[in-house]
Amino acid sequence: MHWLLLKIQSTEPQAEALSDVLMEQGALSVSIEDAHADTLAEQAIFGEPGDPPPGIWQQNIVTAMLDAEADVQGLLARVQAELQLDGLKYQLEQIEEQDWVRATQAQFDPIRVTDRLWIVPSWHEAPNAEAINIVLDPGLAFGTGSHPTTHLCLSWLAQLPETLLRSANVLDYGCGSGILAIAAKKLGANTATGVDIDPQAVIASRDNALNNQVEAIFYDSAEYLHEPFDLVVANILSSALMVLAPVIAKSCKTGGKVALSGILESQQQMLLAHYAEWFEMDAPIQQDGWVLLTGTRKCP
Ligand SMILES: C[S@@+](CC[C@H](N)C(=O)[O-])C[C@H]1O[C@@H](n2cnc3c(N)ncnc32)[C@H](O)[C@@H]1O
Numbered sequence: 001m002h003w004l005l006l007k008i009q010s011t012e013p014q015a016e017a018l019s020d021v022l023m024e025q026g027a028l029s030v031s032i033e034d035a036h037a038d039t040l041a042e043q044a045i046f047g048e049p050g051d052p053p054p055g056i057w058q059q060n061i062v063t064a065m066l067d068a069e070a071d072v073q074g075l076l077a078r079v080q081a082e083l084q085l086d087g088l089k090y091q092l093e094q095i096e097e098q099d100w101v102r103a104t105q106a107q108f109d110p111i112r113v114t115d116r117l118w119i120v121p122s123w124h125e126a127p128n129a130e131a132i133n134i135v136l137d138p139g140l141a142f143g144t145g146s147h148p149t150t151h152l153c154l155s156w157l158a159q160l161p162e163t164l165l166r167s168a169n170v171l172d173y174g175c176g177s178g179i180l181a182i183a184a185k186k187l188g189a190n191t192a193t194g195v196d197i198d199p200q201a202v203i204a205s206r207d208n209a210l211n212n213q214v215e216a217i218f219y220d221s222a223e224y225l226h227e228p229f230d231l232v233v234a235n236i237l238s239s240a241l242m243v244l245a246p247v248i249a250k251s252c253k254t255g256g257k258v259a260l261s262g263i264l265e266s267q268q269q270m271l272l273a274h275y276a277e278w279f280e281m282d283a284p285i286q287q288d289g290w291v292l293l294t295g296t297r298k299c300p
Pocket residue numbers: 049141142143144145149150153172173174175176177178179180195196197198201221235236237240244262
């Protein structure tokens with residue numbers, strides 16, 4: 001069994017309408033991708049809570065998956081007529097039936113955070129059985145460890161002195177998959193708590209903690225009571241970090257540490273200035289255009 005992939009070059013104003021017409025004309029699925037993906041001209045597009053939708057890439061590829069027997073020329077003619085377009089540029093590829101589960105799994109390899117901390121998908125053997133291995137599969141909640149913002153937080157947790165961690169109660173604000181709370185606990189934290197605005201993230205975090213045989217508490221941020229913790233990690237986008245600053249400050253004991261992630265280089269000065277009201281801020285740490293800000297809670 002096989003299918004056809006019809007890949008059409010498109011522009012921002014056309015792409016949505018093109019996708020809709022392809023679906024109406026019998027495509028099994030349609031996706032839109034950056035025409036410059038995996039090149040230096042790749043355009044990062046993401047939205048922040050409260051901002052208008054970020055739109056799509058200026059130059060993109062609209063890919064329709066079709067039955068092997070589909071009349072491609074007829075389909076293209078109908079699409080062009082409906083959208084009043086001329087000379088669509090396209091490529092046609094054939095894809096064979098394959099083990100889709102295995103193909104998906106093959107995209108996720110173990111991730112080394114440090115020599116002693118790894119994130120390992122459940123279907124993989126741990127590269128170092130002696131290391132602290134967090135077993136985590138991609139799921140509905142953010143946080144597989146592959147994103148620089150998560151990686152920055154994990155590296156920060158992993159370099160904390162063990163003596164500090166042993167007595168530390170850790171809060172993971174915006175826990176997603178629970179990866180940071182689970183890592184903190186596995187690295188030796190006294191307790192780990194995670195909160196998230198998304199109920200699916202709370203469920204995923206609880207499942208992941210169970211799979212890792214880690215005791216950690218996860219709940220909805222609406223139920224969070226602002227109790228003070230020794231360490232607070234928050235990997236959320238910068239607009240949310242700005243709004244949540246008083247909550248995060250209240251959540252951190254005097255002398256406690258904070259780590260803030262999800263911040264672009266262009267946003268770091270704004271965040272540093274804002275958090276300086278409550279924290280003695282350290283020099284930013286950068287990775288792939290993202291910044292980790294850390295600090296120590298001042299006396300209120
Ligand atoms: C970028 S993910 C980080 C997940 C994980 N902690 C990590 O480091 O990979 C951000 C998480 O913050 C949550 N979030 C966003 N705004 C929030 C808010 N105001 N309060 C609590 N959680 C929030 C999102 O639902 C999401 O799960």
